Amino acid sequence: MTLMKSLMGAAAGLALTAGAALAEPALIFDLGGKFDKSFNEAAFNGAQRWADETGGSFREIEMQSEAQREQALRRFAEAGANPVITMGFGMADPLSSVAPDYPDTKFVVIDVTWLDAANIRQVGFAEHEGSYLVGMLAAMASKTGTVGFIGGMDVPLIRHFGCGFAQGVKAANPDATIIANMTGTTPAAWNDPVKGSELTKAQISQGADVIYAAAGGTGVGVLQTAADEGILSIGVDSNQNHLHPGKVLTSMLKRVDVAVYDAMKAGTDVETGVFVLGLAEDGVGYAVDENNEALLTDEMKAAVDAARQSIIDGDTKVVSYYENDSCPDLSF
């Protein structure tokens, strides 16, 4: 206590250096951290692209605790940051109580679509549609007829990914077997490549020869082990084809980077409301580049593109896990 008092005395009278008015955007990462090779990193890449193109700068914070969610929102809003961009469904509840207090600040939230406030831009993605397409590719590329799904933390969002994937697999091959595992039940599951690797080996021993990883940083271990063991894997969120050229079948793209980039580009004029980005808006999709061209036959691409069009036209309906908290083709 003595030390703290003397420290306090030393600091007394010093104005808070930071916290002056700044009309630059702010980006609040979710608990997974900035460099998770997937969701948060995609946001960072989008923000960085904006900064490089415009020469602007942005504030950012990687949170350490739940209590910091509201704190970061309020501190950035009070410091004049605009817009304040936040990542992940965990921000929904804090945002709904903070946003009305700062009516002149625009907030952007990714992965949330159900809030009721005039100054929030809510961006959701139809992950089940994108997962459906990579599920079809997985079933067509599989020789054993068994494919795997490895999720991160067992939360509804990841079941949503797995559910779309399972429907795609069944659409391409009704007899296929799907093995689904979650990495864990704590946030550590988003960043546990070793466990991802173990699960991959376990699924391979059960016959899986294409494995879809929707697990943030854990997926790095899945892709690595799949490449080492000579089977195919599917990346998620960002294009991960380049991690193991020729070994990654494709990646389920979720264009978080584009959503963040667009919001920063629009700046304080960013349009508020609810935006769900699906296949039609190119918000989700599957990645084709020079690293996986050889793996995808024309036949596969044709089938998937037909399915894509059919979903956009509304002829094929991919059931969302959220509709009734269960999945027709997979139980968790």
Added chain:
Amino acid sequence: MEVMPKWADVVLIPLISLLLAAILSALVIIGIGEDPIAAVKLMVEGALGSTYGWGYTLYYATNFIFTGLAVSVAFHARLFNIGGEGQAMLGGLGVALVCIYLPWPHWSLALIFASLAGALFGAAWAAIPAYLQARRGSHIVITTIMFNFIAAAVLNYVLVNLMRPKGSMDPASQRFPDAVHLPSFQDMFSTAETALFRGAPVNVTFFVAVLACVAVWLLIWRTRLGYEIRAYGHSETGALYAGISPFRITMIAMLISGGLAGLMAINNVMGEAERLVLNATEGAGFIGIAVALMGRSHPFGVFLAAILFGFLYQGGAELALWTTIPRELIVVIQALVILFTGALDNMVRMPLERLFLWLRKRSG
């Protein structure tokens, strides 16, 4: 014979440890090209320079007081309860059940019963490892830490499959009704002209934590049970000879310990989030170990150490907000403090004891 005067033991050693941790942290900050003086100023100003900063510091401190006391009580019986994390998680479940499924006319009633439920769930979670230790000799360190993982899995199952409002993406319970809203310091101390503790989560449970400190002090040093716990901790055979039942003391000490950890939930679940989220405890159970070590398992020491760690948490948050110091480095700084005050205690103690012996020889 005491080698060192008491004040050196309780004041000097922690201060020197802190100083060493601060120096090392400063070196690390210089190493990544930031200004350590500015960083310290930002931390102090952000955590202690305003009622807002104090509001967060005391909020974190409230969590750490409960878990620190939990570890302390068990430690007096030489039981190393490192399951505070899991016990606090289950405590959260108890608090949430009481707040959601029972109608409450007033927050004060709700607080009393939520405290009971939190403590009950926490104690129940500690009871199984305690029984295994007392009857089967399964080491408490192993069982309590494994129960942390089981608690995480239980909570995940309950939140994802049972308590989550239908169609919600967030693995969290519904919001608690307004009637159980605990008054925050902002509600209590702000006037129309001056807003104090604006937006800070510190709430009335801070006073419950202070009461808990007093209660634990009374229990350990002023009751027969406390004497038995300490006697058992100092010498099991001695206690046995004095007619103290090891089974009974192990069970009671662990139940109190688990109950205190479970009580933490009235602060973070009922006071702050006002709903049960998956990641509610976020390591407070483990910080409690460092707090208890640093506070020498004495309630007043725990209180001070908890405020220090609250300062580190809130100061760390301000660093993350206004500098480019990465999050991992802030964890490094927090870890250095834990390392020096907890694990490397003897590194400071031994030379200091030698110094005091030498001084005594000279004067005597």
